[in-house]
Amino acid sequence: MPAAAPAPDDCPYLPSMTAAETPQTPVPTTEAAAPTPSHGAPPSPGASHIRSFVHRRGHITQAQRDALERLLPLWSIPYRPQPLDLAQAFGRDAPTVLEIGFGMGETTERIALARPAENFLGVEVFNAGVGAMLKRIEASGLTNVRIIQHDAVEVVRDMIAPDTLAGVHIYFPDPWPKKRHHKRRLIQPPFVALLASRIAPGGYLHCATDWQPYAEQMLDVLGAEPLLANTCEGYAPRPDYRPQTKFEARGLRLGHGVWDLVFRRR
Numbered sequence: 357m358p359a360a361a362p363a364p365d366d367c368p369y370l371p372s373m374t375a376a377e378t379p380q381t382p383v384p385t386t387e388a389a390a391p392t393p394s395h396g397a398p399p400s401p402g403a404s405h406i407r408s409f410v411h412r413r414g415h416i417t418q419a420q421r422d423a424l425e426r427l428l429p430l431w432s433i434p435y436r437p438q439p440l441d442l443a444q445a446f447g448r449d450a451p452t453v454l455e456i457g458f459g460m461g462e463t464t465e466r467i468a469l470a471r472p473a474e475n476f477l478g479v480e481v482f483n484a485g486v487g488a489m490l491k492r493i494e495a496s497g498l499t500n501v502r503i504i505q506h507d508a509v510e511v512v513r514d515m516i517a518p519d520t521l522a523g524v525h526i527y528f529p530d531p532w533p534k535k536r537h538h539k540r541r542l543i544q545p546p547f548v549a550l551l552a553s554r555i556a557p558g559g560y561l562h563c564a565t566d567w568q569p570y571a572e573q574m575l576d577v578l579g580a581e582p583l584l585a586n587t588c589e590g591y592a593p594r595p596d597y598r599p600q601t602k603f604e605a606r607g608l609r610l611g612h613g614v615w616d617l618v619f620r621r622r
């Protein structure tokens with residue numbers, strides 16, 4: 357059984373979010389779905405894994421709601437426990453970068469605009485963020501972004517075939533600072549093994565965080581994954597393609613440092 361959801365104020369990021377930015381009720385997930393075959397990859401975390409997010413009620417703007425209604429059918433791919441044909445999903449065969457937890461989508465938009473030859477598959481659970489991303493897609497005329505509104509652990513496990521991704525971006529994942537919540541952190545050995553198996557040889561995994569203990573955990577976990585090799589001695593300088601994210605700006609205002617990690621799939 358999934359662990360009981362902690363109170364919202366246990367997550368350090370939420371109190372500083374404005375009402376319009378607060379994550380919304382996610383779409384129904386397949387909490388009880390049976391795990392599907394893992395395509396020869398390492399054993400999956402299973403259907404009863406502990407979620408890296410909690411269901412919350414919150415405000416969604418009317419514009420985000422409208423965008424969800426109008427644009428979700430155009431740009432989103434429904435979760436299905438079967439491998440996704442990426443070329444079909446994007447209407448072209450191009451290197452595909454997965455982003456987990458795009459938040460309000462500002463970073464995704466900037467990177468997708470700067471790298472038009474690549475496909476960007478964004479996975480996010482909360483309605484306000486997905487609505488905001490959809491608005492960006494429309495406003496910027498982006499055609500190389502698709503969204504899956506679902507738990508990324510299940511998306512990676514069930515929909516991404518092994519050795520397919522050109523890259524993975526995980527920017528400022530919820531740090532879950534309290535010890536009893538560390539089990540909710542996304543970057544843990546079983547998920548990293550699964551994720552690494554989905555990256556094509558030579559592809560990359562780029563994580564960033566402003567929470568030093570989580571940065572240290574990321575370095576340990578990624579460093580111990582046999583399919584991954586660090587591109588740097590320890591932490592990486594921020595690559596030029598990654599703009600400052602909203603959560604990064606907040607962390608900097610609070611006096612936090614920022615740590616990037618860039619690993620290559622062997």
Ligand SMILES: C[S@@+](CC[C@H](N)C(=O)[O-])C[C@H]1O[C@@H](n2cnc3c(N)ncnc32)[C@H](O)[C@@H]1O
Nearest residue numbers: 408409457459480481507508527528601602603
């Ligand atoms: C702290 S926010 C960071 C957002 C953005 N990357 C940024 O830097 O501004 C983390 C985001 O990850 C999302 N998230 C957490 N666990 C997730 C999961 N298992 N699948 C999809 N999204 C998830 C949350 O909904 C939240 O929007």
